Amino acid sequence: MESVWHDGDAVGYLDQRALPQRVVRERAGTVEEVVDAIRTLAVRGAPAIGIFGAYGVALAAQLHSGAAFDAATASIREARPTAVNLAYAVDRVLARADHDYLAEAKAIHAEQRDVDARIGRFGAEVLPRKGNVMTHCNAGPIATGGEGTALAAIIAAHRAGKSLHVYVDETRPLLQGARLTMFELREAGVPCTLITDSAAAVTMQRKKVDAVVVGADRIARNGDTANKIGTYGVAIMAAHHGIPFYVAAPRTTFDFAIASGMDIPIEERSPDEIRITPDDPAYNPAFDVTPGRLITGIITEYGVLQAPYEDAIADLETRARIVLSV
Numbered sequence: 001m002e003s004v005w006h007d008g009d010a011v012g013y014l015d016q017r018a019l020p021q022r023v024v025r026e027r028a029g030t031v032e033e034v035v036d037a038i039r040t041l042a043v044r045g046a047p048a049i050g051i052f053g054a055y056g057v058a059l060a061a062q063l064h065s066g067a068a069f070d071a072a073t074a075s076i077r078e079a080r081p082t083a084v085n086l087a088y089a090v091d092r093v094l095a096r097a098d099h100d101y102l103a104e105a106k107a108i109h110a111e112q113r114d115v116d117a118r119i120g121r122f123g124a125e126v127l128p129r130k131g132n133v134m135t136h137c138n139a140g141p142i143a144t145g146g147e148g149t150a151l152a153a154i155i156a157a158h159r160a161g162k163s164l165h166v167y168v169d170e171t172r173p174l175l176q177g178a179r180l181t182m183f184e185l186r187e188a189g190v191p192c193t194l195i196t197d198s199a200a201a202v203t204m205q206r207k208k209v210d211a212v213v214v215g216a217d218r219i220a221r222n223g224d225t226a227n228k229i230g231t232y233g234v235a236i237m238a239a240h241h242g243i244p245f246y247v248a249a250p251r252t253t254f255d256f257a258i259a260s261g262m263d264i265p266i267e268e269r270s271p272d273e274i275r276i277t278p279d280d281p282a283y284n285p286a287f288d289v290t291p292g293r294l295i296t297g298i299i300t301e302y303g304v305l306q307a308p309y310e311d312a313i314a315d316l317e318t319r320a321r322i323v324l325s326v
Contacts, residue, residue, distance in 0.1 A: 045143020050085030054105035116146030123153020130163035131210035137228035139215025140184035149248040216249035223292025223309030224261025261289035
């Protein structure tokens with residue numbers, strides 16, 4: 001199921017806000033509509049918004065020039081601050097020497113499909129032959145424009161004959177786990193059960209969870225990882241119960257310019273997303289940061305990185321792109 005695509009004089013996208021009740025496909029025909037789709041989470045997931053932003057630059061080039069084009073692409077780049085893929089994709093498209101922005105956007109999209117398949121293969125290898133796996137938020141095809149990251153590992157393991165059951169955190173307040181991850185796992189035929197976020201600890205305790213695997217929005221040089229709010233808590237619970245905790249993410253999610261998670265900007269969203277009455281004070285961060293010391297391994301298209309992450313990630317930064325058959 002494609003989540004984003006080039007649609008002639010517009011950028012097409014699957015409106016994630018309507019799922020799972022309705023499958024709604026929309027078109028963003030202006031830069032303002034591209035930015036709005038990202039900000040309102042119609043398009044979400046770090047790799048997916050990167051691809052969407054890349055196509056948005058190509059659209060901006062069709063509609064604007066000069067200073068107007070610069071302002072348009074800056075607005076796309078800044079639409080959401082935490083996921084590094086968006087800035088990476090916009091900058092890469094803009095750096096294209098021949099200004100064939102659409103060709104570069106399509107190349108980014110094609111690479112993501114290949115990368116996701118490789119992450120799935122490496123991730124499937126670290127998951128048990130049978131047992132229970134937990135995931136938080138949504139890191140499937142809808143979130144990446146390819147096969148997914150964390151869910152790519154789970155689905156690849158299922159296709160390889162591993163007998164896995166997945167416990168899916170609902171992921172408050174916007175319920176990406178309940179609405180999107182459950183939808184994708186059912187479509188793939190993977191046995192799954194929805195739980196509330198507050199049931200994660202008791203599920204680990206009573207249901208013998210064998211591994212946790214999640215996606216990421218930005219990873220610092222020391223392995224600190226920003227992901228959807230609630231991930232940090234799940235990592236702490238996994239550590240307490242002695243459960244391996246894996247992060248699955250492509251190389252483009254690593255921010256080699258920052259030393260630790262303290263440098264990752266954390267988006268705060270409207271209090272209206274969580275409060276019941278309009279006068280309630282509310283704190284609504286969209287992401288949190290899991291320290292690298294709580295992460296068993298980081299599954300990438302190049303293999304599984306392990307601590308010390310400073311060394312492993314430094315090696316990843318300098319590694320040339322490897323083309324693997326999948």
